[in-house]
Each structure stands twice: as structure tokens, then as C-alpha cells.
Amino acid sequence: MNALENRTSQKAQAGSLQGVSKRFGDFTAVDDVSFEVRANTIYGLLGRNGAGKSTIMRMLAGHAQPTQGRVEMLGAEPFENDEITQQICFAAENQVYPDVFRVKDVLTAGRLLYPRWDEAYAQELMEVFNLPKKRQVKKLSRGMRSAVGIVVGLASRAPVTIFDEPYLGLDATSRQLFYDHLLADYAENPRTIMLSTHLIDEVSELIEHVLVIDRGRLVINEEAELLRGRAVSVSGPSDLVEKFSYAMTRLHEEQMLGQSRVTVLGDPEDAQHARTLGLDVKPVSLQQLVVQSTTQVNPEKKAEGER
Ligand SMILES: Nc1ncnc2c1ncn2[C@@H]1O[C@H](COP(=O)(O)OP(=O)(O)OP(=O)(O)O)[C@@H](O)[C@H]1O
Structure with missing residues (x-):
């Protein structure tokens, strides 16, 4: 076990999704997804528009129930479970508040809802983001x-704490803040x-941990540090690429006219070994990895004109 794996395995579990699917009518928005949520970890849930990210987050936060499978957070199913949901904050830009609510009323609600609410910190952040309390x-x-x-x-x-696209409409300075x-x-x-x-x-x-969702399915569930340091794209003649990568963790693969490209x-x-075989080796950024993992077109869906 390396240092990263050791550190990771020591973290307690905060929750999990076990074989979770969510259907709306005959449309499957989340398809048999399982992952563990560890305590004290920053997760990035990534994927294209309509991939199922918000639906997963809503189930984790107890705002929606899975059609199939089990969601567990902080030791119990979160759906309609006040004891659990008061320990989960779900922040989304499209949050609906009563019409008359002013910004300071939102803070009052936060103070009443969340046992660990820090009012002084809330006031400090109001200043940081120039928010008018009475509006x-x-x-x-x-x-x-x-x-x-x-x-x-x-x-x-x-x-x-779950942030669903927390930056919508935010300028670059505010995002950095x-x-x-x-x-x-x-x-x-x-x-x-x-x-x-x-x-x-x-x-x-x-x-710290990357989850990539593609058309309702979980396609990457990996430590960010592992992906940042070790994800490489290797391309060349298919037989050589296969010989090089058959025993490795493949995150993505493409084949065309006897040529292959795999992300491993x-x-x-390993990168040096690939080069000695005459293969082309390139580092892969997290963004490239997500794009690669989520751009394949599903022929069945394409035929249906769905998604
Ligand atoms: N209440 C609903 N009824 C019907 N379909 C729904 C409902 N909620 C979500 N969907 C569908 O489920 C799919 C996943 O939606 P979801 O909002 O989870 O995607 P997302 O990954 O968060 O997308 P984006 O990045 O665009 O916000 C979409 O095709 C969406 O239209």
C-alpha cells in the first residue's frame, strides 16, 4: 500500500451509494451507481450537462429518493430523515426561497437549520461577497x-456540504474568493x-477525489492526486498499445484503423517503457480526462434522439 492509499484508507466513511438508479418515467437519469463518500474529503462531481450530477447530489442530500438501490449518509438513509438532513447542507444557485425573504432571513434560516452554523463567519463572508443584507x-x-x-x-x-455548480454567474474574482x-x-x-x-x-x-458521471453512469472514481500525477495518454499501433497496457488501469480507450489511444x-x-516501445506518451490534465471519458456517443441513445 503506498502513502496515498494508506492515508485514504484511514478516513472514515461519511456515506455511500449502493447500486443506485433514478428513473423519471421510462428515462434513466442515474444508472446503477455505487461509490463511497469518505469523511473529510473534497469531492469533485464532474460530467456533461444532463449527466445526472444534480440528481445524485439531491439523493445524497435526502431531497430525492432512489428508484432502486440504497443511499446512506452519516449512518442512515437521508430521505425525509431530519436528524440526518440537518447535518447535510445542499447549496444550489436555483434554491427557492419564499418571495419575501431578504438575504438576512436566509442567514436566520441557516442559523436555525444547521447546528454548527457559525454566525460570525457568515457575516464575514457577507462582506467578502458584498451582499446587501436587506435586499x-x-x-x-x-x-x-x-x-x-x-x-x-x-x-x-x-x-x-454539497455545492451544486456554486459559481453560476459569479465573476472570476468571486470564484477565486x-x-x-x-x-x-x-x-x-x-x-x-x-x-x-x-x-x-x-x-x-x-x-481530492474525482467522480465522473457519463449518461447516468459512474465512469471514474479515483483520487485526484493519482489522476494528476499518473494519467497519461499513450498512442500508436493497436497491437503495441495493447501489449503495453493490457495489465494497467485503463481510464479510456479509442481505436481507429489499426491505431489505438489509451489513457492509463x-x-x-511505465511512461518510459511506452516510449522505448516507440509509443507516443502525453500527460493528461483532469479536464482532458473528463472530456475523453464523456464524449463517446451511445449509438442506441443517438438513434432515439435522446440526450
Ligand atoms: N424531475 C425530473 N423529471 C424528468 N427528468 C428529469 C428530472 N430531473 C432530472 N431529469 C433529467 O435527468 C437527467 C439528469 O439531470 P441532472 O440535472 O441530474 O443533470 P446534471 O448532470 O446536473 O446536468 P447539468 O450539468 O446540466 O446541471 C437530465 O436528462 C434531466 O433532464
Whole structure:
């Protein structure tokens, strides 16, 4: 066991999805997904539009029930379980508040809902994001509404905090402020944080564990450090690529006219070995990896004109 695996295996479990599917009518939005959620870890839930990220997050937060399989968070099924849901903060830009709610009413609700709420920190974040306390939430700009979600998510100090695309409408400065505060606060108050995002490059240094969803299925479930350091793309004649990679963890593969390209998890010696076989070796960024893993077209779905 290497140092990373050792560190990882020591973390307690915060929850899990076991064989979870979610169907809407005859459409399967989440398809037999299983993964473990570890305590005190920052997760990135990545994937294309409509992949099923929000649906998974809503089930983790107890806002929706799976059609099949089991969701467990903090020791129990979260759906309609107040004891569990008060320990899970779900922050989304499209959060609906009563019409009359002002920003300060949202903070009051946060204080009542979350046992670990930190009011002083909430006030500090209000200043950081220039949020007007007395303005009605419905009159805020989109970016300001996202910032309210961020303030609630961070100040809740909930053992599990889920941010669904927390940056919508936020300018680059505010996004950087979010990332900086998230990291600083997480270092002082470790907890489980999950964020879905399309801005993969921006968060690639922030997230510790990567989950990639493609058309409802989990296609990557890996430590970010492993992916950052060891994911390489190897291409060349198919027989040589096969010979090189048959025993390795393959994250992605493509074949065309006798040529293949595989993305594998390897060590520096593996990359060197590939080069000595005459294969082309390139490092793969997290963003490239996600794009590669989620761009294949499913012929059945294509024929149906779905997704
Ligand atoms: N209540 C619902 N009824 C019918 N279909 C739904 C419902 N909720 C989600 N879906 C469908 O399930 C699929 C997954 O949606 P989801 O919102 O989970 O995707 P996502 O990965 O979060 O997408 P995005 O990145 O665009 O936010 C989509 O095809 C969506 O249209």
C-alpha cells in the first residue's frame, strides 16, 4: 500500500451509494451507481450537462429518493430523515426561497437549520461577497444568489456540504474568493465537501477525489492526486498499445484503423517503457480526462434522439 492509499484508507466513511438508479418515467437519469463518500474529503462531481450530477447530489442530500438501490449518509438513509438532513447542507444557485425573504432571513434560516452554523463567519463572508443584507433574494443578480448559496454552504459547517455548480454567474474574482475561503475553512474545519462543476481546470488543484458521471453512469472514481500525477495518454499501433497496457488501469480507450489511444494510470517508469516501445506518451490534465471519458456517443441513445 503506498502513502496515498494508506492515508485514504484511514478516513472514515461519511456515506455511500449502493447500486443506485433514478428513473423519471421510462428515462434513466442515474444508472446503477455505487461509490463511497469518505469523511473529510473534497469531492469533485464532474460530467456533461444532463449527466445526472444534480440528481445524485439531491439523493445524497435526502431531497430525492432512489428508484432502486440504497443511499446512506452519516449512518442512515437521508430521505425525509431530519436528524440526518440537518447535518447535510445542499447549496444550489436555483434554491427557492419564499418571495419575501431578504438575504438576512436566509442567514436566520441557516442559523436555525444547521447546528454548527457559525454566525460570525457568515457575516464575514457577507462582506467578502458584498451582499446587501436587506435586499430581497428575488431581487439579487444571479451571481449574488450564487454567493448567498456559498455563504450558507460555508457558514453551515455541516459535516457534509454539497455545492451544486456554486459559481453560476459569479465573476472570476468571486470564484477565486470562494475557492480560497473553501480551502482555508476546510483546513480549519475538515468536513466532507462535494461540488459539481464544469470549470474543471479551476478546481483541479482543490478537489481530492474525482467522480465522473457519463449518461447516468459512474465512469471514474479515483483520487485526484493519482489522476494528476499518473494519467497519461499513450498512442500508436493497436497491437503495441495493447501489449503495453493490457495489465494497467485503463481510464479510456479509442481505436481507429489499426491505431489505438489509451489513457492509463502509470508510473514514470511505465511512461518510459511506452516510449522505448516507440509509443507516443502525453500527460493528461483532469479536464482532458473528463472530456475523453464523456464524449463517446451511445449509438442506441443517438438513434432515439435522446440526450
Ligand atoms: N424531475 C425530473 N423529471 C424528468 N427528468 C428529469 C428530472 N430531473 C432530472 N431529469 C433529467 O435527468 C437527467 C439528469 O439531470 P441532472 O440535472 O441530474 O443533470 P446534471 O448532470 O446536473 O446536468 P447539468 O450539468 O446540466 O446541471 C437530465 O436528462 C434531466 O433532464
